[in-house]
Each structure stands twice: as structure tokens, then as C-alpha cells.
Amino acid sequence: MRWVAGIKVSVHGKLLAGYLLVTLLVIGMGAMSLQTISKMSSQSQLLDEAHERVHWSQDIQHALAMQMNFTAMALLLRSETTVENILRENNRFNNTLARLEKAAQPEEVELIQRIRAAQGDAITTVADIANLIRDGKIADAMRLQQEKQYPLYRRIEEFVTQLVLRESNKMDQLRASVAAANRSTLILMAISAVALMLVALLLGFVISWSFILPVQKAHGFVSEVAKGNFTATINVPNRDEFGALAAHMNHMSQELQRLYEVQHRASQELQRLNERLQQASKAKSNFLANMSHELRTPMNAILGFVEMMLDEIYGEVPPQLREPLTDVQTNGKHLLRLINDVLDLSKIEAGRMELVLAEYSVQDVVETIRTSLQSLALEKGLEFVAAVDDDIPLAFGDGKRITQCLMNLVGNALKFSKHGRVALAVEQQGKTLLYRVSDTGIGIPKDELENIFGEFQQVDTAITREFSGTGLGLNITKKFVEMHGGRIWVESELGVGSTFFFTIPLRVETSEVT
Amino acid sequence: MSGKTVLYVEDNEFNLKMVRQLLARTAYRLIEATDGELGVATALREIPDLILMDIQLPKLSGLDATRRLRADPKTVAIPIIVITSFALSGDDQKAKDAGATAYMAKPYSPRELLQMIRKLLPEQ
Numbered sequence: 001m002r003w004v005a006g007i008k009v010s011v012h013g014k015l016l017a018g019y020l021l022v023t024l025l026v027i028g029m030g031a032m033s034l035q036t037i038s039k040m041s042s043q044s045q046l047l048d049e050a051h052e053r054v055h056w057s058q059d060i061q062h063a064l065a066m067q068m069n070f071t072a073m074a075l076l077l078r079s080e081t082t083v084e085n086i087l088r089e090n091n092r093f094n095n096t097l098a099r100l101e102k103a104a105q106p107e108e109v110e111l112i113q114r115i116r117a118a119q120g121d122a123i124t125t126v127a128d129i130a131n132l133i134r135d136g137k138i139a140d141a142m143r144l145q146q147e148k149q150y151p152l153y154r155r156i157e158e159f160v161t162q163l164v165l166r167e168s169n170k171m172d173q174l175r176a177s178v179a180a181a182n183r184s185t186l187i188l189m190a191i192s193a194v195a196l197m198l199v200a201l202l203l204g205f206v207i208s209w210s211f212i213l214p215v216q217k218a219h220g221f222v223s224e225v226a227k228g229n230f231t232a233t234i235n236v237p238n239r240d241e242f243g244a245l246a247a248h249m250n251h252m253s254q255e256l257q258r259l260y261e262v263q264h265r266a267s268q269e270l271q272r273l274n275e276r277l278q279q280a281s282k283a284k285s286n287f288l289a290n291m292s293h294e295l296r297t298p299m300n301a302i303l304g305f306v307e308m309m310l311d312e313i314y315g316e317v318p319p320q321l322r323e324p325l326t327d328v329q330t331n332g333k334h335l336l337r338l339i340n341d342v343l344d345l346s347k348i349e350a351g352r353m354e355l356v357l358a359e360y361s362v363q364d365v366v367e368t369i370r371t372s373l374q375s376l377a378l379e380k381g382l383e384f385v386a387a388v389d390d391d392i393p394l395a396f397g398d399g400k401r402i403t404q405c406l407m408n409l410v411g412n413a414l415k416f417s418k419h420g421r422v423a424l425a426v427e428q429q430g431k432t433l434l435y436r437v438s439d440t441g442i443g444i445p446k447d448e449l450e451n452i453f454g455e456f457q458q459v460d461t462a463i464t465r466e467f468s469g470t471g472l473g474l475n476i477t478k479k480f481v482e483m484h485g486g487r488i489w490v491e492s493e494l495g496v497g498s499t500f501f502f503t504i505p506l507r508v509e510t511s512e513v514t
Numbered sequence: 515m516s517g518k519t520v521l522y523v524e525d526n527e528f529n530l531k532m533v534r535q536l537l538a539r540t541a542y543r544l545i546e547a548t549d550g551e552l553g554v555a556t557a558l559r560e561i562p563d564l565i566l567m568d569i570q571l572p573k574l575s576g577l578d579a580t581r582r583l584r585a586d587p588k589t590v591a592i593p594i595i596v597i598t599s600f601a602l603s604g605d606d607q608k609a610k611d612a613g614a615t616a617y618m619a620k621p622y623s624p625r626e627l628l629q630m631i632r633k634l635l636p637e638q
Contacts, residue, residue: 293570293599300621301528
């Protein structure tokens, strides 16, 4: 099988060669049978010839008997007329003998010549007898017949009998050899038929297995590869199409292994990078926590000392110092808001910002906003209305962050309105709370509406200076709203005012918090 | 001096100075410690009437120091005000969990701090 598989011939060629070999063997068997048949027919022809020669010999004997018969008749009738009959029979004898001689086997030729010689003597004797009968010497004729012709005929008969015997022997031999040939042909045919069958079976077995084995190996190989073992190889002795297929399969698994290794290395690299990023992120988060406190400590001293000075703990403050001290306080507070916003945003960006979920009262939140910002509204001469339904039940979420969002929105509204009113309203819509903060401020241009929630997006840097915002409030507000699973949007008309809306689930599902 | 004792644990000298000056005109007596371990040791030695504890301190954090003081029978009942970094970051909850009586976000207003001290520990 391995040898057959290893032959460098295509599958097509191997199958053709196999069929051709079997066909050639069948033809060979046919030729052998033909040869046997022709041999047998030539032997039966020999048999026929021998048979014919026996027939001729019998003719000769018959002719001889007739000669004897006619000689006796001539003697009885004392007439030589029947001698003509003897001559006719003699001619028949000679003709037949001539044919016999022609067809005779070499070893018979001598016997035939002796028969002819004896016949020659016999005819001479017949002539003598005829002469004696014509002369009336019957007694002499009878004596001659008895003494000479009869023994001659007896001799001839003996020779012919010998001839017949020889032919009979020969015929027996031929018959035996034909029978033997028949038997051996039969045996030969049977053996070659069996041999042919075996050869055909062997060829079929060997050729088919030389195909099946690589297919089985390919099956095993493919299932190994399918299991993810790309180091699997397939090894077949075939140098035909199957061999080429196996070589391609090995190439394929090598390529798969190579790709797997490349991908594996890449994923390891990614994992390492990811670990480093996580470490970096953790370091950043720790840094932020520390930084938050580190920044607040000096701010605490600055704002604290200024407040104590303004509270006249150190004694009376000269009137001309009160304004610069208040400026220091205002800018210190602004710087603190900036620090808070930047830290918040950094934490959100680092994914380290977590909501502190608890029950909270929406009414309390609104009240906090109202009390905190009422004075600012009064200062600017603005009307500030905060409306909330008393029916709204306790909500669940991060109340402090929601307060921070409203501080940003209402703070902005108050900041950007020079006159008119600012309104905060909260209503419950099923399982959602809708917050609305409207103002009669400067408004937002249409092309800025989309970007208004981005980082450091104030409509105009001049406005930033005038209204002293951090530019981060809306971005942080949007992120806190979205962390709660809510949505924020704005409607605005330039010079008329803006209304900010945001929705928050009444009860935040823990899984919704991102 | 019969004034009530307030311990301020804080590592920043300006904040210490500020509270020192804030309490100078009151009847409270201020004692100071500049790290968490010193804070715990001072509290156990002096048994003050009120403790101001900064949340971030060298050697031992304000939260850990608070937990230690709460674990000791001598200091378990002393009011402790923890000065947190930022009220919104969840520090207040951590302070409460550690056993703080109250918390105050940094930067605090000296005026409000004094109000809170007076509320927890009447001056007279």
C-alpha cells in the first residue's frame, strides 16, 4: 500500500493502470484458451487422418478378399473372365494403397512398401493362374493358387493388420493426449481464473486503501486542527493528488500556527499594555485623590485667613482694604470651583467616578438650590422661582450629584440673565423625573446648541471672562445625568432665553449606573 | 485654665495656625498633633473634649486614627469632627463609617467650623 501510495503517478493514472493490468490478464487467459483449442483441434484432425487410414486399410483388406474371391470363382467356373474383376480390385487396392502411402507416417512407409511388393507378386501369380486356366490346366492353377497366391494374400493381410494395429495404437495415444490436454487446460483455466480474481482483488484493495488511508489521516488531521491544535501535521506516503493535498494541509496548519502565534503575541502584548494602563489608571486615580486634598489644604488656609480677616478676628479692617480682600475671596472661591470641576472631570474620564446611591428627597434638593442661590438672584435683581410637586415620593440616586447638576444649571441661568426671571421646575412623569431650568438670558446660537455640553464650551471667551464660569459645568452635568441613566437637552432662542431639560429615573436601577 | 480642650490633628502648619488664631479669642484650649500616630497618642494622654481630625495625615490616616480612638474605651465617647477632602466624593460616608461624630469638607469656613465646635461642645 505504502509502495503504491508512494508511486509518483496521479490517482487517475493508478486507477487506469489497475484496470489495464486486469484487462491484460483477461486477454492473456483468452489467448491461452485459444491456443489450447487450436492444439486440440489439430490433434482431432490427426485422429481423423488416422481414422481415415484405418478405413483405407480396411478397403485394402476388402479388395484383397475380393481378389481371393474372384480367383476362386475363376477356378470354379474354369473361366478367366473374372480375372478382369481381380484386376479391377487390384487397381482399387493400388489406388487406396497409394493414398495410404501418401498419408502414411514415416515409420509406416516400409510396411506399405512390403505390402506393395507382396501385392506385386500376388498379381503376377494371378496372371499365371489365369494363363493356366486358359490353357485348361486347372489342376496346376489350383495348385498355384493354393501354394503361392493364398500365402501371399495371407502375408499381405498380416501386414495390413499390422498397419491397422499401428494406427489404432496411434489413435489411442491421440485420444489419451487429447483427454490429458483437456484436463490440463481445465486445471490451467481454473488456476488462472482464481489467480486473476486474486490479482483483481489485490489491486482493488491496494489501490483503494492507498486512497482511503490518506483520507482517514486527513480526517484525523482536520479534526485536530478544528480542535485548535495547529501544530498537527499530516504525513502520507502518497506522491499523487493526495500527497499534494497533504502538503497543502501541512502548509495551512503551519500558516494557522504562525497566525495563532502572531495573534497570541499580540494579545499578550495587549494584555500587558492593558495591565500597564490599569496600573497607570490606578496611579492616576490615587494621584487625583491625593492631589484633591493637597490642593484643598492651601486653599483652606487662603480662604480661611481671608474670611477671618473680613470677620475682623484680627481687628478692624480699614475700608480701603475691604474690597481687595473680597476680591481675593471671590477669586479664591472661583479657583476652588475650577479645581473641583477639573478633579471631577478627571475622575469621570478615568472611570473612577462612582455614584453614591441612596434615598433622597427631591423637595430637599430644590430647597437647597433655592436657599443657596436666592441671594445671588436678589443681588442681580432677578426673579427666581423654584417649583416642585409635594406628591413626588422619595427618589433613589445620588442626591448630592443631582444637586450639583442643578447648581450648575441654575447658576448658569442666573449668571447669563441680566433681567427677567429664572425658573426651576420638577415634575414626575411616570417613573421619570423631568427637571427644567429656564431663563431670560442671552440665549445660545443654533450652531452652538450641539456643542454646548462639550468640555470648555462657552459660547464666547469674552463671556467666560464676564460671567467667570469654569466651562466644565455643563459637561460634568451631562455626565452625571447620563451616569444616572438620564438624558439632557436644551432649547434656546438668541436674546430671548434658554431652557435646559434633564430626565432622571425616579429610582435608579443599580445596573443602569455606569 | 478651666477651658475645654480641643485637639486638632493636622500636618499643615498654616491650617494649624489659622485654627489656633480662630480659637485664641475663645475659651477653648487648643492642643495640636501633626500626624495620625501622634494624634492618637496625644488623645489617649490628654483626653481632650473634642477632636478635629484631618482625613489625610502622615503615618496614619485620619480615618484609621478615628477607628483606633473609637476602639479605645477612654476615647470612645469624645466627639470627633473629621475634615474631609470633598463632601461629594463619598468621604463623608467613609468618615461616618469610621466613627466620626460630624464632618466638615475642606476648604471649610472658619466661621462655620467654630459654629460646629460650639454646637458639639458648648464653650462655657
